[in-house]
Amino acid sequence: MGGVVGATCLGDGATSTGAFHEALNQAAVEKLPLILVVANNQYAYSTPVSRQYACHHLVDRAIGYGVAGHTVDGTDLAQCLQILGTAVAAARQGAGPQLVVADLLRLCGHGEHDDAGYVDHGLKQSPLGRDCLAVAESHLLNQGWADSPQLASWKHQAVAEVEAAVATVQRESGPDPYREDWCALASDHLRESYHGNAD
Amino acid sequence: MSITYLEAIREAQARALASDPRVFIYGQDVGPFGGAFKATKNLARDFPGRVLDAPISEDAILGSAVGAAIGGMRPIIEIQFSDFSAVGFSQIVNQAATLFWRTQVPCPLVVRLPSGGTAGSGPFHSQCMEAIYAHYPGLVIMTPATVEDAYSMLLDAVAVDDPVLFFEHKFLYYHLKAEALPTETLPIGKARISRIGRHMTLVTYSAMVHEALAAAEELAGEGYEIEIVDLRTIKPLDTDTVMASVARTGRLLCVGESWPWGGTTAEVVARVAAEGFNLLDAPPQRLNAKDTPIPFHPKLWTMHRPTARSIAIAARNLMQL
Amino acid sequence: MQMPILMPQLGESIAEATIIRILVKPGDGVQAGQELLEVETNKAVTHVMASYPGYVKQLLVEVQHSYPVGAILGYLEVSDADASRLGLSTKPSSEPGEPHPSPSNLLEDASSPHPAGVSKVEPTVRGLPVPASAVGVSYMSPRMKARINELGLHAADLAGVAGSGAGGRLTIADFEQFLENLEKRKTHPASSMRIAVADAMRRSWTRPLATVSLPVILDALLAHRKTCEPKPGPTLYALRALAIALSENSAPAGRLVGNRIVHPDSIDIAFAVEAEDGVLVPVIRQADQKTLPQMAERYNELVELARKRQLPVDATGGSIATVTNFGTFGLTWATPIPLPEQTLVLGMGAGRTAPLWDSTSNQFIPVTEANLTLSFDHRVLDGGAAGRLLTRIARLMENPQQL
Numbered sequence: 001m002g003g004v005v006g007a008t009c010l011g012d013g014a015t016s017t018g019a020f021h022e023a024l025n026q027a028a029v030e031k032l033p034l035i036l037v038v039a040n041n042q043y044a045y046s047t048p049v050s051r052q053y054a055c056h057h058l059v060d061r062a063i064g065y066g067v068a069g070h071t072v073d074g075t076d077l078a079q080c081l082q083i084l085g086t087a088v089a090a091a092r093q094g095a096g097p098q099l100v101v102a103d104l105l106r107l108c109g110h111g112e113h114d115d116a117g118y119v120d121h122g123l124k125q126s127p128l129g130r131d132c133l134a135v136a137e138s139h140l141l142n143q144g145w146a147d148s149p150q151l152a153s154w155k156h157q158a159v160a161e162v163e164a165a166v167a168t169v170q171r172e173s174g175p176d177p178y179r180e181d182w183c184a185l186a187s188d189h190l191r192e193s194y195h196g197n198a199d
Numbered sequence: 200m201s202i203t204y205l206e207a208i209r210e211a212q213a214r215a216l217a218s219d220p221r222v223f224i225y226g227q228d229v230g231p232f233g234g235a236f237k238a239t240k241n242l243a244r245d246f247p248g249r250v251l252d253a254p255i256s257e258d259a260i261l262g263s264a265v266g267a268a269i270g271g272m273r274p275i276i277e278i279q280f281s282d283f284s285a286v287g288f289s290q291i292v293n294q295a296a297t298l299f300w301r302t303q304v305p306c307p308l309v310v311r312l313p314s315g316g317t318a319g320s321g322p323f324h325s326q327c328m329e330a331i332y333a334h335y336p337g338l339v340i341m342t343p344a345t346v347e348d349a350y351s352m353l354l355d356a357v358a359v360d361d362p363v364l365f366f367e368h369k370f371l372y373y374h375l376k377a378e379a380l381p382t383e384t385l386p387i388g389k390a391r392i393s394r395i396g397r398h399m400t401l402v403t404y405s406a407m408v409h410e411a412l413a414a415a416e417e418l419a420g421e422g423y424e425i426e427i428v429d430l431r432t433i434k435p436l437d438t439d440t441v442m443a444s445v446a447r448t449g450r451l452l453c454v455g456e457s458w459p460w461g462g463t464t465a466e467v468v469a470r471v472a473a474e475g476f477n478l479l480d481a482p483p484q485r486l487n488a489k490d491t492p493i494p495f496h497p498k499l500w501t502m503h504r505p506t507a508r509s510i511a512i513a514a515r516n517l518m519q520l
Numbered sequence: 521m522q523m524p525i526l527m528p529q530l531g532e533s534i535a536e537a538t539i540i541r542i543l544v545k546p547g548d549g550v551q552a553g554q555e556l557l558e559v560e561t562n563k564a565v566t567h568v569m570a571s572y573p574g575y576v577k578q579l580l581v582e583v584q585h586s587y588p589v590g591a592i593l594g595y596l597e598v599s600d601a602d603a604s605r606l607g608l609s610t611k612p613s614s615e616p617g618e619p620h621p622s623p624s625n626l627l628e629d630a631s632s633p634h635p636a637g638v639s640k641v642e643p644t645v646r647g648l649p650v651p652a653s654a655v656g657v658s659y660m661s662p663r664m665k666a667r668i669n670e671l672g673l674h675a676a677d678l679a680g681v682a683g684s685g686a687g688g689r690l691t692i693a694d695f696e697q698f699l700e701n702l703e704k705r706k707t708h709p710a711s712s713m714r715i716a717v718a719d720a721m722r723r724s725w726t727r728p729l730a731t732v733s734l735p736v737i738l739d740a741l742l743a744h745r746k747t748c749e750p751k752p753g754p755t756l757y758a759l760r761a762l763a764i765a766l767s768e769n770s771a772p773a774g775r776l777v778g779n780r781i782v783h784p785d786s787i788d789i790a791f792a793v794e795a796e797d798g799v800l801v802p803v804i805r806q807a808d809q810k811t812l813p814q815m816a817e818r819y820n821e822l823v824e825l826a827r828k829r830q831l832p833v834d835a836t837g838g839s840i841a842t843v844t845n846f847g848t849f850g851l852t853w854a855t856p857i858p859l860p861e862q863t864l865v866l867g868m869g870a871g872r873t874a875p876l877w878d879s880t881s882n883q884f885i886p887v888t889e890a891n892l893t894l895s896f897d898h899r900v901l902d903g904g905a906a907g908r909l910l911t912r913i914a915r916l917m918e919n920p921q922q923l
Contacts, residue, residue, distance in 0.1 A: 013254070013255040014255060016254030016255045016256045017255050017256060017286070018256065018258045018259075018286070019286075044227070044254075044255055045227065045228045045232070045235065046228040046230075046231070046232030046252075047227060047228055047232075047252045047253075047254070051230075051252040051253075051254065052254045052255075053254070118231060118232055174496060174498050175494075175496050175498055175499050176498070177498055177499050177501070177502035177503075178502075180499060180502075182489050182490075182491055183491070184490065184491040184492060192490065398693075449661075449663050449691075449692045476662045477662045477663055477665070477666035478662075478663055478666075479661060479662050479663055480661040480663040480664065480691055480692045481661060481685075481691075508604075508607070509607065512606070512607035515606075519685075519686060520685070520686050
């Protein structure tokens with residue numbers, strides 16, 4: 001596949017699944033060029049990492065699988081760019097799977113209904129609880145790579161793009177259940193023509 | 200005082216924890232958070248050390264429940280959405296279900312499985328999996344349709360020495376209310392006649408009982424009285440009650456929210472056709488969800504599974520056969 | 521919304537029907553179940569009815585033209601409210617047998633073995649009976665069959681009872697209503713004799729029965745009778761003649777069992793005696809070995825016992841043919857039905873004076889004539905054999921000194 005690298009994003013909770021274990025183990029054995037980016041945002045729904053794993057740090061798992069491990073401050077864009085760059089280059093050169101664990105804090109609920117009242121206050125106040133967008137903006141301003149009006153204009157533009165996309169989609173008519181084909185098979189000739197379902 | 204289906208489930212768990220020290224609850228977010236649907240709200244606080252948060256590891260969650268049951272405990276496992284039980288399928292069907300058969304050691308565990316869809320819940324948060332598990336010998340499958348049954352059947356489930364899969368319906372959690380908790384109940388394995396009728400027997404379970412009741416109202420206006428049988432437990436299935444009802448009415452319509460192939464509706468029709476052939480005045484009919492994964496889009500979802508309207512149409516058609 | 525009017529399935533093996541009369545025109549309002557077209561098949565004249573309420577949008581048929589089952593004969597316009605209530609979808613209805621268009625272009629590759637457009641799995645066997653769940657097709661449900669059995673009824677007892685079910689079938693509800701309605705009608709209990717005869721006749725009728733006939737001239741018989749004491753009835757003459765004819769050739773009274781004709785082993789002939797509400801059939805045993813005078817006394821005795829319903833068990837049963845004299849009712853012609861376990865019944869009508877052409881004197885002379893009829897199970901013998909038997913019987917009866 002010449003230079004192609006695969007990547008996947010998952011959360012701290014997902015690292016407890018059997019699928020994670022089996023997949024990483026398998027990728028390691030096959031020495032696949034795979035970047036696993038774990039957004040360790042400290043909570044899986046309401047479950048804190050203390051109930052999720054007992055590692056000192058989640059990246060310690062890399063040793064067990066025989067793969068390279070990287071940690072990065074998930075709130076810092078510059079660091080993320082640098083560390084991910086390193087990991088991708090390593091994978092491209094045949095170094096096998098790269099486990100990248102980014103530490104950050106989930107700043108909203110698990111879903112819209114969730115007020116995340118269970119999130120530890122201390123964490124919210126700590127550097128882990130920084131808003132990564134605010135951090136990136138400060139960095140751009142400090143480095144002189146952009147000024148405030150430019151940032152405002154980018155934000156404005158991004159909002160406009162999103163709103164336009166939302167408006168476009170909302171104008172679409174949506175599926176019509178009476179014209180829907182209702183076939184789960186790609187092979188049309190294998191669908192059952194049994195109509196005994198009174199549907 | 201009015202109590203919801205969800206509150207009844209919580210009350211039952213509180214009562215089980217209080218009355219039996221062997222009981223504990225394990226699942227994702229069940230602890231201080233009180234569960235994704237709040238089914239265990241405050242229970243971790245009221246019963247310290249007995250309501251524990253699990254990692255995202257259904258295989259290990261269910262496997263450790265089997266181990267705990269062997270060790271003499273009575274675990275209640277909450278799988279956050281029944282759909283996720285597929286990840287721990289082997290533990291249920293190969294370990295829990297076969298333990299007594301293989302070793303004569305009973306496996307008294309309860310797995311609570313929030314089931315059924317709501318608009319937008321999509322293919323992995325909506326499934327009704329009772330038929331898959333009912334297929335395996337060694338399991339008890341419950342599908343309570345009322346607040347009272349949600350309470351008493353969960354207590355019965357904990358008391359039973361066999362693995363019980365308790366399929367709660369998410370839509371009923373907050374929408375279904377009752378005046379009070381029951382003081383007495385039907386035994387496990389007995390179906391209930393939710394509505395008396397003469398022209399047709401409609402066999403169903405879980406949330407579909409309520410859709411069927413609405414459909415029966417519509418047909419009553421046209422002069423047809425539909426008798427509704429709420430199975431309560433899929434397995435053991437109360438064939439006697441179903442058969443007696445068909446003996447009175449002569450017509451059978453089975454309704455299920457799950458898919459058609461090998462569903463609960465198929466099992467009921469097979470039994471009546473085989474053992475009650477001479478009771479039937481018309482061919483037995485089934486109404487199920489469409490044979491596709493559960494759609495996300497609400498417009499498709501509303502047409503995917505039976506509704507009061509589609510049940511009424513099916514019933515009307517059956518009256519004309 | 522528009523709904524097609526389809527030619528319905530009008531009966532097993534009916535493939536098409538001819539329009540005889542068009543009963544509505546576009547614009548007419550119709551109710552569900554209203555007759556729209558009068559059609560004729562090779563079995564009957566019947567109707568195409570509206571499946572829904574609405575109004576006639578369009579008719580596509582012509583009188584005296586034929587259209588196949590499933591053809592679209594026109595369109596009804598159904599109101600949205602009714603369409604919703606009845607669950608009519610807006611899915612474009614396809615012609616029966618038309619495959620759905622394939623959504624995937626992958627199959628339209630010229631090198632692909634799959635024919636483009638083939639979508640559903642088709643049945644390999646065609647022409648099977650229409651499934652019972654199709655609306656509009658008549659059948660008897662298992663429950664009906666069981667209920668009929670339970671009450672000791674037969675489908676024939678319910679002929680002509682109208683049903684409200686699919687295709688006019690009798691539903692359990694119809695049947696219970698029918699039984700209830702019977703309570704309001706004048707009825708009297710059928711005697712056990714009546715029921716026994718009904719059952720016997722029904723069982724007999726499951727066979728293909730036919731009848732042949734000959735007139736027999738009774739003058740010689742009547743003269744012979746005057747010389748006898750006790751006087752044998754005309755029935756006994758017929759019985760004795762039948763017995764002699766069968767002793768000469770017993771095959772016509774044989775029973776068909778599988779692929780063999782089982783011959784009778786003893787020429788025991790029964791005769792019909794009218795008893796209250798039915799018929800009894802006492803038996804003359806070995807009628808071929810007794811002469812007429814020898815059986816006359818026994819015959820009279822049996823008639824008396826039969827009338828008083830005091831026949832001993834050994835006097836009935838085991839006979840191989842029966843004789844019945846319907847002439848005693850004044851009838852000249854009848855086609856009696858053989859007993860279910862017998863192949864033959866010989867009937868005799870009333871004698872009357874009739875002209876017979878006498879070629880020697882070239883004029884009509886008066887004779888006393890009666891019809892003999894022989895009803896038989898056509899599986900065992902044909903007209904020829906029946907005719908030969910009847911001819912022999914008639915000749916014997918016209919020569920009574922041989923009896």
